[in-house]
Amino acid sequence: xxxxxxxxxxxxxxxxxxxxxxxxxxxxxxxxxxxxxxxxxxxxxxxxxxxxxxxxxxxxxxxxxxxxxxxxxxxxxxxxxxxxxxxxxxxxxxxxxxxxxxxxxxxxxxxxxxxxxxxxxxxxxxxxxxxxxxxxxxxxxxxxxxxxxxxxxxxxxxxxxxxxxxxxxxxxxxxxxxxxxxxxxxxxxxxxxxxxxxxxxxxxxxxxxxxxxxxxxxxxxxxxx
Amino acid sequence: xxxxxxxxxxxxxxxxxxxxxxxxxxxxxxxxxxxxxxxxxxxxxxxxxxxxxxxxxxxxxxxxxxxxxxxxxxxxxxxxxxxxxxxxxxxxxxxxxxxxxxxxxxxxxxxxxxxxxxxxxxxxxxxxxxxxxxxxxxxxxxxxxxxxxxxxxxxxxxxxxxxxxxxxxxxxxxxxxxxxxxxxxxxxxxxxxxxxxxxxxxxxxxxxxxxxxxxxxxxxxxxxxxxxxxxxxxxxxxxxxxxxxxxxxxxxxxxxxxxxxxxxxxxxxxxxxxxxxxxxxxxxxxxxxxxxxxxxxxxxxxxxxxxxxxxxxxxxxxxxxxxxxxxxxxxxxxxxxxxxxxxxxxxxxxxxxxxxxxxxxxxxxxxxxxxxxxxxxxxxxxxxxxxxxxxxxxxxxxxxxxxxxxxxxxxxxxxxxxxxxxxxxxxxxxxx
Numbered sequence: 007x008x009x010x011x012x013x014x015x016x017x018x019x020x021x022x023x024x025x026x027x028x029x030x031x032x033x034x035x036x037x038x039x040x041x042x043x044x045x046x047x048x049x050x051x052x053x054x055x056x057x058x059x060x061x062x063x064x065x066x067x068x069x070x071x072x073x074x075x076x077x078x079x080x081x082x083x084x085x086x087x088x089x090x091x092x093x094x095x096x097x098x099x100x101x102x103x104x105x106x107x108x109x110x111x112x113x114x115x116x117x118x119x120x121x122x123x124x125x126x127x128x129x130x131x132x133x134x135x136x137x138x139x140x141x142x143x144x145x146x147x148x149x150x151x152x153x154x155x156x157x158x159x160x161x162x163x164x165x166x167x168x169x170x171x172x173x174x175x176x177x178x179x180x181x182x183x184x185x186x187x188x189x190x191x192x193x194x195x196x197x198x199x200x201x202x203x204x205x206x207x208x209x210x211x212x213x214x215x216x217x218x219x220x221x222x223x224x225x226x227x228x229x230x231x
Numbered sequence: 232x233x234x235x236x237x238x239x240x241x242x243x244x245x246x247x248x249x250x251x252x253x254x255x256x257x258x259x260x261x262x263x264x265x266x267x268x269x270x271x272x273x274x275x276x277x278x279x280x281x282x283x284x285x286x287x288x289x290x291x292x293x294x295x296x297x298x299x300x301x302x303x304x305x306x307x308x309x310x311x312x313x314x315x316x317x318x319x320x321x322x323x324x325x326x327x328x329x330x331x332x333x334x335x336x337x338x339x340x341x342x343x344x345x346x347x348x349x350x351x352x353x354x355x356x357x358x359x360x361x362x363x364x365x366x367x368x369x370x371x372x373x374x375x376x377x378x379x380x381x382x383x384x385x386x387x388x389x390x391x392x393x394x395x396x397x398x399x400x401x402x403x404x405x406x407x408x409x410x411x412x413x414x415x416x417x418x419x420x421x422x423x424x425x426x427x428x429x430x431x432x433x434x435x436x437x438x439x440x441x442x443x444x445x446x447x448x449x450x451x452x453x454x455x456x457x458x459x460x461x462x463x464x465x466x467x468x469x470x471x472x473x474x475x476x477x478x479x480x481x482x483x484x485x486x487x488x489x490x491x492x493x494x495x496x497x498x499x500x501x502x503x504x505x506x507x508x509x510x511x512x513x514x515x516x517x518x519x520x521x522x523x524x525x526x527x528x529x530x531x532x533x534x535x536x537x538x539x540x541x542x543x544x545x546x547x548x549x550x551x552x553x554x555x556x557x558x559x560x561x562x563x564x565x566x567x568x569x570x571x572x573x574x575x576x577x578x579x580x581x582x583x584x585x586x587x588x589x590x591x592x593x594x595x596x597x598x599x600x601x602x603x604x605x606x607x608x609x610x611x612x613x614x615x616x617x618x619x620x621x622x623x624x625x626x627x628x629x630x631x632x633x634x635x636x637x638x639x640x641x642x643x644x645x646x647x648x649x650x651x652x653x654x655x656x657x658x659x660x661x662x663x
Binding site: 116 | 232234237243244512513517518520522524526656659
């Protein structure tokens with residue numbers, strides 16, 4: 007196995023809902039190698055999205071450690087975590103979540119506004135990202151002028167525009183027809199193969215999971231590899 | 232794209248709401264400026280070039296209690312006094328009007344120039360005023376208001392002295408801060424009421440600013456323990472003491488200003504909170520992409536501030552045009568009317584009758600306003616001489632702009648706090 011990019015040790019997440027405590031993740035340990043396309047599967051409520059959120063630095067565990075590229079993200083403060091996310095993780099969501107008033111190119115450019123990159127450099131990065139997902143000709147289109155599959159590909163371009171080593175995708179094909187889903191998964195696969203990105207994909211769909219190099223299952227917060 | 236573009240696009244994403252928010256801020260600030268201007272009109276004594284050298288002397292008991300005419304000789308002998316004149320208010324009604332529309336003051340015509348040197352009137356009028364017993368001089372505002380000219384006869388019925396008096400207009404003056412008053416001869420009044428030997432007040436001029444305090448002191452001391460003790464004070468202080476009688480009106484207007492600001496804050500804060508609440512999911516995405524709390528706060532603040540600033544430009548600018556540059560407002564309205572007519576013509580060609588009707592009706596209304604503002608190119612003209620200093624000063628504009636700026640900041644605080652408290656995961660949950 008290649009050098010792990012993600013190292014999870016004894017990770018536990020407990021949600022308190024009033025007096026009831028729900029264990030979403032129960033002492034999970036997991037390594038994800040650099041350049042791996044990991045498909046994280048499991049039924050609803052199994053904890054797969056929670057695990058994804060902790061790896062991506064948008065949620066904190068109750069106990070345990072999560073090291074991404076050697077950085078223990080659980081120990082970063084709010085501001086450090088935001089900065090870390092901007093440089094190290096690309097997010098893809100089920101509902102695309104593009105900003106409706108911005109064009110495709112502007113949506114892709116959003117994460118770059120936080121960097122010190124000049125305007126011309128940013129424009130080149132955006133063009134490259136849109137070319138990678140095959141949407142260079144749709145740069146000036148608003149999200150409402152794109153199909154679902156195209157919107158998701160714009161979201162992929164936004165996720166990879168800062169050139170992060172890790173891309174996390176939370177059911178990215180959940181709202182797409184099979185043809186568009188196939189296209190999106192193909193783009194993710196080529197990102198791993200051609201650009202060496204590490205992809206973590208949360209999905210219910212065995213066909214989508216088949217694009218991964220490894221599949222793991224979560225059930226009631228426990229890992230079943 | 233820049234951060235500024237991003238903020239602008241967000242602020243204008245719901246154009247109707249943005250327009251309504253800007254309009255509500257603009258209308259409220261328009262009202263706030265109007266109230267401040269009205270307060271200024273009511274409370275600010277007009278500054279006059281010669282006011283710093285003039286002294287008003289009234290009966291210590293009250294302003295309505297007369298003073299003996301013999302006091303004049305005593306006052307004239309006080310060192311530092313340059314000129315003294317009686318100053319008796321006639322309280323006359325003109326042309327059966329209900330109220331007193333302008334002040335009529337009886338005085339010594341030979342002292343007019345030395346007391347009120349800033350008044351502009353030709354030499355012939357001064358001579359005529361001094362030579363004719365029933366002569367009067369009239370301020371230009373009043374003369375214009377009633378279309379009166381030199382030589383016209385006017386009759387006033389006094390509400391305090393018996394009977395009525397007729398006057399020939401000997402001259403029309405201008406250049407004083409309040410060109411509404413009518414001045415006539417004290418000896419004419421004395422003659423008509425049977426030489427009572429009393430005057431309303433004394434108005435005098437000192438030789439230099441250094442003489443003001445000693446003269447005031449000497450006059451007050453000079454009539455102490457007499458049957459008619461006096462209170463002498465500078466013209467400015469006299470006017471301010473008059474204004475203090477308007478205390479309740481000032482409080483009322485100040486309260487109205489506070490209500491306007493408070494309502495504005497509530498409405499704007501609610502609108503801003505709603506606008507941000509609707510975008511919680513997007514703000515969560517921005518957080519996930521790496522935007523920090525302070526950057527999101529800056530976005531919200533800039534948007535809130537921008538809407539308040541746009542409202543301030545429209546509201547304060549509109550008031551400024553209306554009250555201080557009415558002629559310019561008429562030009563702007565004329566251009567807008569022309570633009571609406573052009574748009575109407577375009578819709579005629581396209582046979583689109585609803586927009587045609589809207590543009591045509593709007594153009595007709597605007598044309599009517601334009602004509603009215605062109606015919607009344609100042610607040611003075613609009614109010615027929617009632618308001619003479621109804622203008623938007625830089626201080627009023629500054630104060631109102633400050634209110635708008637604070638509004639922008641205050642309205643951003645609550646939504647910014649809720650966004651800061653929102654975790655990315657909770658924000659993301661609102662997505663699906």
